[in-house]
Amino acid sequence: MNLVPLDLDRDLDLLHSWVTHPRSHYWGLQGADRARVRDEYQKIADNPHHHAWLGLDDDGTPLFLAETYEPAHSELASVYDVRPGDLGMHVLVAPPASSSSSKRSGLTSAVFRAVMDFCFADSRIDRVVVEPDVRNEAIARKNAEAGFVEERHVQLHDKVARLSFCTRVAYEMSVPHLNPSTIELAHRRLIAKALGEFAHERLIAPVFLGGDRFSFSAWTFRAKRLPMEHWIVDPSSLEGPLDALDFISGLRETLGIPQQLLGTYLEEISATLAGTAWKLTHRRETASDLVHADFQTIEAAMTEGHPGFVANNGRIGFGLKDHSSFAPEAGAPVRLRWVAVLKSDSIFVLSSPEREFYEAELGTELLERFERRLSSLGLDPAEYRYLPVHPWQWEHKLTVTFAPEIARRAIVPLDESTDRYRAQQSIRTFFNADRPDRHYVKTAIAVQNMGFLRGLSPKYMQATPPINEWVADVVNNDEELRACRFEVLRELAAIGYTGDAYHRVGTPSVYTKMLAALWRESPVPRLAENERLATMASLVHRDRDGNALVTALIRESGVSPSAWLATYFRAYLRPIVHCLLQHDLAFMPHGENLILVLENHVPTRVFMKDIGEEVAVMNDRPLPGEVERIRMITTVELKELALFTDVFDGFLRHLAGILDADGVLPWSEFWQLAGDCVEEHAKDHPAIAGRLDLFRPSFAHSCLNRLQLRNTLQMVDLTDQESSLIYAGELENPISR
Structure with a gap:
């Protein structure tokens, strides 16, 4: 967000609509005509000790009005002892222009922090002063969230005000995302994910209660159980202790976490909770916003991390300022x-x-x-x-x-x-x-x-x-x-x-x-004019309100869900199958390692990245000496897992679950289309189609969380990944005919 000086010639109509809106009644200009609003703000423009600012979103959209003033040259000079380095501040968030704009989660908090950042950007400022109307409870909560301390009520010419102060250090120490309601939502989401993924990996076995109700230990919840043992647990339905750390530590032996590594894993869980709370507070993009967003906006808006791992946002070593400076979100x-x-x-x-x-x-x-x-x-x-x-x-x-x-x-x-x-x-x-x-x-x-x-x-x-x-x-x-x-x-x-x-x-x-x-290499120089980029991880993204980006993309594209998915499978699944069958070449094609190229909101081709650490050649073909490192001689069954585990279980399972839950495309139709894609490739390439049995009834269930739970410091030995794998029986093959 950016603050620019208010320009009355340019901004008067907008300003008038904001300050006279019913939601702005504490601003004291209800019923004012344009002439009066201009007169009030002309006085500010003529006052060298008082300034008005228009706040803009990153795309230049006007979002808020802010005022800064020197308390020593204001009415406050008579009600408290003004210190050098004090700065007064007012802020007004734009009233919603429509029902959709009113749903921007976290907007007021983001605006408030942008104004506070602006105030403290001046190194001479040590303390920000506010004096809101005592009846304005909402702004009092926002003030407290940012580090303000109410000193007393004071009588001003037009109101009884809460005189409140926020020092620079108090503001720097404030953590608005770490509050009871937000952290409860983070706990709910993480416990729900843990229940689903630990059940998927057969670490726990929830008990069926009837209908869509299940229980496990001290928790009951609603869930949809799909084939491949894919669980979609409703976080809002959780009944039981809402503490993800206690949930994990209470299951230490069941989960197989070594005693000496429990603290490290719990720290990753805590950091994941903190990251979720931060994103719930500060990321405001809806799924509808992201449909039309640019590549880096989508990249930063991802809230989940890896869809399979429970502790997926650890970043142990980052402090609060590091997170704000260097985290992708x-x-x-x-x-x-x-x-x-x-x-x-x-x-x-x-x-x-x-x-x-x-x-x-x-x-x-x-x-x-x-x-x-x-x-x-x-x-x-x-x-x-x-x-x-x-x-x-x-x-x-x-x-x-x-x-x-x-x-x-x-x-x-x-x-x-x-x-x-x-x-x-x-x-x-x-x-x-x-x-x-x-x-x-x-x-x-x-x-x-x-x-x-x-x-x-x-x-x-x-x-x-x-x-x-x-x-x-x-x-x-x-x-x-x-x-x-x-x-x-x-x-x-x-x-x-x-x-x-x-x-x-x-x-x-x-x-x-x-x-x-x-x-x-950057993908940008390879784009045509009608193409844009999005990380493939975005296909399993849900916004704060639970709306899926993939659902919004399909609806906006104007094509049927089956046509959209068939195009995506040809761009993503078919090349992966071909590399495996033709070249014994396996990638790690999860969401973060693929960049989608979208045309009219449909993924038509992909870029694969992270090649050096993630690729394997699983045969004895001649290789240049410097490339020999990627050779991995293995069994036919393990070759097949490059598709079954890394693609089907690791990514498409989650995508299929979202489309099924959203009523976009049933699970069975999703996998029918995936099977059709693999079958069409086989028909086009009969000479290699039989090298692997990609339609076998089941495959070995290789588990990701079990790896991290066993050793959260180093899940696998990169020089011998095959021997690091942990299995839990078999999973049904969703494209088995």
């Missing part, structure tokens, strides 16, 4: 930090010359400034290369953990990026907001999230660009994949620092994954 612009590292103490894998690459990503002006910075320290720029660093990583890890390396000038701090970036759902990956044609940047960050510390290993990444080039060649040279317009976003360059003591020890650890980065 905050949507805040981020400037990356850059350091120079000695070429002799680092690796850089890139197909093109280094300097050409840096000029394209940084621009010549910033690159030359970096070189002058090195020269000013008496260092030779030719001996260094440049590495982007997450601001959190620089502040919390590198300046301490790598202090000797910085002191000996093996690592040299330079400056922040000129371009602004936006954090993606994976936390450590950034989209260039100023130059969308430039590459994504993926950075190391020592934050624990969903079973892993999110570092990057320089040694491991040496093979990443060659692997990406090899996979891209396979995809680009396959006629079927070209027909589906299936593409991969290559990770083209990787850099990592290796000159520290942690690497010299020779033992891989979290410390050998703290200073590295890679660059991935």
Whole structure:
């Protein structure tokens, strides 16, 4: 949100409609005509100690009116001892223009914080003063939420007012999202999800009570149980203790959580609750809004995280300010930090010359400034290369953990990026907001999230660009994949620092994954004029009011649900099946790893990303030496799980459940269409159709939460993922004929 000076010539009609609205009766201008409103605000414009501001949404839509004034030059000077650094404030949120606009959850809180941020942006301000009418209970609650303390009631010329103060520190310490009603909703949602997913993984067995009622331990609830043991638990129906941490700790033995890791898992649960509460408070986009939203608005609006994992939003290490600055849902612009590292103490894998690459990503002006910075320290720029660093990583890890390396000038701090970036759902990956044609940047960050510390290993990444080039060649040279317009976003360059003591020890650890980065292609230059982007995770997104984005997309598209889904399956499912059957090539094609290309709200093609860490070749075909790492010789049954577990159970199960619950498309019809897609591919490619039995009656039930519950610090060994898997019997194959 942005505040600009009120312009009476431009804004009078809007201003008049706001201040005379029945909901604005405390503003004191009920029944005023335009002349009187202009007169009142002309007085403010003529007063050097009083200012009026128009508040705009990010898209420029007027949202609120704010006033700031100096109490020493106001009526308040006679009722309290004004301090230097005091600033008075009034705020009026625009009355709803329609019934739909009145449903914007959290708007008033967001506006209030935008005004408070604006007030405290002036470093001279130590305290904000407000004096609302004592009858205005709603604003009193908003004031208390932001950190205001009521001092006393005072008589002003037109009202009895609550004289209230908020210091800078009190405002910084306020946590409006952590309140009883919001955290209760977060508990409800998390316990409901835990009941559904733990039942799906056969960790618990709810008891059928009749109708749609079930019970488990101390909880009763309504739920819809679909095939594949997919549970849709209604959070509002939960009856029982609403404490997700007690729910988990009480089931420690049932869930198989090691005693020594229970605290860590509970911290991830608590952080997930906090993240949910933050998003419920601050994210205001409805499903209808997101139908027409741009790529990064959709990316930031995702509220759920991974649809299968219960503790999916841990981010252990982030503080409150870090969350507001770097979490994808905050949507805040981020400037990356850059350091120079000695070429002799680092690796850089890139197909093109280094300097050409840096000029394209940084621009010549910033690159030359970096070189002058090195020269000013008496260092030779030719001996260094440049590495982007997450601001959190620089502040919390590198300046301490790598202090000797910085002191000996093996690592040299330079400056922040000129371009602004936006954090993606994976936390450590950034989209260039100023130059969308430039590459994504993926950075190391020592934050624990969903079973892993999110570092990057320089040694491991040496093979990443060659692997990406090899996979891209396979995809680009396959006629079927070209027909589906299936593409991969290559990770083209990787850099990592290796000159520290942690690497010299020779033992891989979290410390050998703290200073590295890679660059991935942006999809933006590949778009046609009528195309737009959305993360595939958005297809399982529900807004605060429970409305699904996929349902809104289908309705807005104007095509039938079955036609919409068939087009999506051809873009997503058919290429995955083809890669598996033709090339024994498996990806990790969950929601966050796919970017949809939408035409008229229909997904017509996809981009696959995160290739280096997620791809596997499951045969003995000849591979280049640097690509050999991705070979995984395995059984036919495990090859099939690349479709059954990663696609059917890991993502499409959740999408099918949403469409069924919303009455858009029954579960059986969803999977009939999925089966038709696989069958059509078999008819078109009879020579490879029989290599795997994709229509078998059931498949091994590989469980995700069981992995995290067993070891929340590292769910799987990335060098031997197959041996890390945990099974719980079999699941029925939803496309079995």
